[in-house]
Amino acid sequence: MDVHVVGKHTEVDAGLRSLTQEKLDRIAKYANDVRRVDVDYAEHATRRAGDSHTCEILVHVNHHLVKGTAAATEHAVALDLALDKVEHQMRRLHERRVRSRNGTRARSASAEEVSTNGSSADDTDAADSPRIVKTKAFDLKPMDPEEAVLQMELLGHDFFMFLSTENHRAAVLYRRRDGALGLIEVAG
Numbered sequence: 001m002d003v004h005v006v007g008k009h010t011e012v013d014a015g016l017r018s019l020t021q022e023k024l025d026r027i028a029k030y031a032n033d034v035r036r037v038d039v040d041y042a043e044h045a046t047r048r049a050g051d052s053h054t055c056e057i058l059v060h061v062n063h064h065l066v067k068g069t070a071a072a073t074e075h076a077v078a079l080d081l082a083l084d085k086v087e088h089q090m091r092r093l094h095e096r097r098v099r100s101r102n103g104t105r106a107r108s109a110s111a112e113e114v115s116t117n118g119s120s121a122d123d124t125d126a127a128d129s130p131r132i133v134k135t136k137a138f139d140l141k142p143m144d145p146e147e148a149v150l151q152m153e154l155l156g157h158d159f160f161m162f163l164s165t166e167n168h169r170a171a172v173l174y175r176r177r178d179g180a181l182g183l184i185e186v187a188g
Helices: 014-029 075-102 121-128 145-155
Strands: 002-008 034-043 053-061 064-072 159-164 170-175 181-185
Touching: 002 014, 014 034, 014 075, 034 075, 053 075, 064 075, 145 159, 145 170
Parallel strands: 002 034
Antiparallel strands: 034 053, 053 064, 159 170, 170 181
């Protein structure tokens, strides 16, 4: 497993490099085809003190990329948090690979596959994947982007959909991670 450790706006000392290498050995148990692991440490002076140090781990597995990002007060803590996310994803990837290798997807749900709570092995895979739990329909009101910003703030939402009076097309106003606002408009 080839490990690349990079520091953005920060120095990565030998102790942190060896700690990173030691902790990344844990992911080798989930896949034997890990080609490369990229670890990016960054320090952001503009962030809150609690999440000023970030760690991003990108694992290159054959036909897959597994990524985990975390922020904390120190790089070592951020490494642990990001590694937990990567391990969870690697475990799910490993389980999916084992299931497909054993042919459980091809078989219909048999008595052995149904657990005590009545769900099959495929149901647990579906529960892990994102799904739509609520659908909402509403009329788009024509307004300019400034009025949409006001409406979004009044509602306390992170996004707001409206009909733009400037071009008579649907648009979505959203709050970005940095606190600024973004606007998505329908092209055409």
